[in-house]
Amino acid sequence: MSGEMGDKKMKMIIDVDTGIDDAQAIMMAVSRQDVDVIGITCVSGNVGIDQVCVNTLRVLKFCNRLDIPVFKGAASPFIVEGSLSQARYHHGNDGLGDVPDISPVPPGPSLLQSQGAVQALLELTNQHPGEITLVALAPLTNIALAVKLDAGFGRRLKHMVIMGGNIEGRGNVSSACAEFNFFSDPEGAYITLRELGCPISLVAWETCLHNALSWDWFDQWKTTDTPKARFNFCIIKNGVNRIRNVLKILRYRSCDPVAMAVAVDSSLVLESETMFCTVELQGKVTRGQMVVDWQNSMGGIPNVTVVTKIDLERFAKLMETMLL
Template identity: 35%
Template sequence: MDKIILDVDTGVDDALAILMAVESGQLEIAGITAVNGNVPLEQVMVNSKKVLQLAGRSDIPVYRGAGQPLLKGAFHEFGVHGDDGIGGSLQNIVPRVEDPVLFAPDFMIEQAKKFPGELTLIMVGPLTNLALALRKEPTLPQLVKQVVVMGGLVSESGRGNTLPTSEFNIFADAEAAKIVFHSGMPIKLVSLDVTMKTFLTKEHIEQLQGSLYYDFVMKSTEVYRKYSMDNYGQNGCALHDPLTVGVVLDPSLVKTAKYFVDIETKSELSYGQTICDFLHLWKKEPNIEVCLAVDADRFTTLFLDTLKKQL
């Protein structure tokens, strides 16, 4: 059973990723770490605890992390996730658990040292917490088993979701992403190139009828599905963050290859762009295992079957 920390900025797909991780039965979740991103940090804390409470897993601690990016101002995605980040759902749940005192980056360091070579970091928000942990503990890359990152856009420039060249998680703190990508950590990148192919439709959600999560998934995705309809002509939402959990559960869901990848932090036109040197023009050693293709249907089935366990 993989020991993980799940780092989130809990909007809708983060919430679905938490549920998938919890219900998989295959992951030992040491804790959830919260970071500013889709919504402000305090809302991330509330949302994460609400989702865990819905799943009956309030025993999993949620650690408060970075409340703002390393250098730039905070950037949020209310238009995709709703004013509260989870589409106005779970209004009847009041979190009951007090927050741990330990700062999220310190928790990452603590767990990596406690379980050297065993810990997987699943990063589905901006990479601020991990960048701070790396700055404090330079040996961290040698201590973790792997880092699986949802972020970036490597082969379809112009189809970003923040700038034409850029994906939200990287754009929200590109300086942090650059630190992480150059850290020497064993990183697998789950980018928009594959996550946009994993689309949860309204018809898919109907398959959850009778389960504990049907009402939540239907309600929480309303704003997200409207955004997708307006922009892509489809009544559904991409399963960005759940796929990142899925890649840990079953690596065979994706095809990967190693390349040198860097992050643009200076250009106004392409801040946050994830640049992959497919042709090895820079003559640098590969630093990222990039997901290039996904078995989307098999993943969507896995996601639905995992949440149906509560039927």
């Protein structure tokens, strides 16, 4: 089902730690005529919270959508263990590929809403109960804080789509067994999966690995010549060079747009499974790993629909049209 039901648009909130794939997901959402992004909440993750906020405004300016309210959220996870996990190795020091902002007047913090992200989540869901799809592309700190402040928060959501977690025990960043977003705030992820209380679709790290696009497609995509396309290819240039020419990754992958594609058009999901999922908090090596009860042996009530396969042709089309 697409985001549009008759003339009614899908109301969406996006929770981001804006790096290059968050930027692409935002561009995909705002390119859809059937999606109404009513707010973007920011959280520390790929880079620190202040940079996340500036990056989000920068993306919206390129999309001519600075009318969308942006809210500053949590600067750190529930429990800070050592240095905060960030992903500058892939996203650049500024989170957007270290490409200078050429705008005569770059967007700054003055454009942020005075209200904080968590309070905005609570108020917007009170204003639109049962109507909002929440797309979480970052550590789940803001979401978990909202749940803890108001236990009814999740039940006021229509649906939540998460990019995060893992289903095969494959780690990325500094964890052998955990995905970046869940590893960055294991307690936030644990609380969200356990207590949110609305339907959750989850796009895991391995799902992104298995549903990547060919470099032949990428090379054709790169010929797109629009202002949004030029911005996109500038910010992803260094990261693409790293995964294609240094790491020799065989296909182009960008995780957050996969989750956004699932959110805006759930009919492109070809395979999924609903089951009980939780998050490991204690393991020395496994802290932050998503625990998936594939065998239904833990006795938990199924709480997550794990997406495992999508229609790549339709996903590629979404990636193409978001740059037009």
